């Protein structure tokens with residue numbers, strides 16, 4: 001980090017200089033390169049516009065998104081205009097493609113002078129990432145949903161940034177307890193701010209089936225009717241799901257739907273008698289642990305018709321590249337059963353035009369180029385390594401650091417929510433781990449990124465979900481994005497603390513952990 005006076009591109013400067021502006025170093029996740037132009041700041045004013053240039057509509061979409069964020073708190077009109085190539089920028093500019101030094105996927109360059117704020121990127125994701133950085137450089141009051149007085153000052157300088165990993169995920173388990181669409185959207189709002197780019201939706205589990213399937217209507221009707229402990233059932237209509245996918249996409253987040261199997265499928269077996277081995281439907285399951293009866297009947301041909309049609313409908317509703325096919329906790333299944341099941345399921349996923357994602361237990365049973373998700377040490381690691389060497393990728397979600405359903409501390413009542421089997425997981429513990437040190441012998445180049453799952457057996461509603469997820473999900477976002485060389489709890493802590501007031505303004509019910517020096 002260098003403060004460069006010589007970098008000042010103009011002597012005009014903001015009349016009151018940079019006083020009160022957020023330092024460029026206060027961004028989370030930490031950008032790759034930050035250069036501050038001392039004495040220079042940009043003040044957003046009522047007659048400014050947001051300009052879009054380049055690309056086929058994506059620059060305009062990014063400009064619309066940014067203007068939409070800024071209009072309420074500033075009260076400014078902020079019209080979106082297209083900027084002719086080569087025109088002198090004035091105000092805010094979203095520039096896609098060409099003439100920039102950012103070539104890495106999802107990267108961006110942010111330039112702030114006294115006259116303009118310019119986000120340059122080579123892809124749509126880069127523009128959205130630049131916007132989320134810019135948002136954190138504006139005063140906290142930018143998160144208010146009502147008009148606030150200016151100034152809207154941004155520190156002068158340049159940020160050049162790109163992610164360490166292409167996969168930065170958050171998982172929501174809506175199977176154990178249902179979360180309504182608007183709550184999922186609120187969760188998306190928050191994760192997108194920290195450059196999380198995948199939302200893995202765990203749509204199905206023993207206790208609940210949460211997505212309407214037109215060919216199999218009883219899945220939602222019966223399977224969706226209940227939840228863990230008998231509470232919080234519900235399901236998304238296909239229209240709801242489409243809205244969620246669209247809402248996420250508009251914020252730079254890709255949805256990955258998960259259809260579990262061969263276990264954790266009690267809700268399907270309770271919905272259709274023809275899916276079970278003996279032709280009798282199960283009673284719905286509302287227990288807390290894994291259902292002992294939730295395994296699909298692998299010798300029943302109906303099982304594969306069912307999967308074909310379910311995966312077909314989900315694939316048609318999902319523009320993202322992946323379908324997650326589960327595979328976790330299949331204890332008691334032989335390797336031959338796992339191989340046979342996943343060979344068939346993978347063919348179905350591919351037939352419907354998608355790529356396969358699965359939990360680590362499915363590694364080796366899935367096609368070589370699949371993505372597998374690591375969550376527990378010592379399980380199937382040889383096969384994870386072998387498939388990685390054959391071109392597979394691994395997402396790191398080690399339970400003891402990334403499982404957001406684990407308590408922050410086991411001293412009750414200091415922290416009443418959550419489970420303890422993989423924790424407790426303090427904020428520091430959510431940050432203090434390295435993706436490349438999880439599986440000995442795994443080539444670092446096969447790590448696609450990181451994910452923080454939120455399982456919901458113990459979670460009732462968005463307020464509890466947010467309390468468990470935040471601030472720990474910000475640790476995972478930082479690990480997924482920032483350079484490994486910048487990893488340092490002591491410099492991370494104050495940047496994390498600075499997000500507290502922003503989360504509060506956005507009505508996010510984060511946990512006021514005593515480990516973090518909140519302002």
Ligand code: TNX
Pocket residue numbers: 328329359375403405419455456457
């Ligand atoms: C293990 S992690 C599970 C989930 C539970 C979670 C509770 C994984 C792939 N399976 O089914 O919800 O523990 O913490």
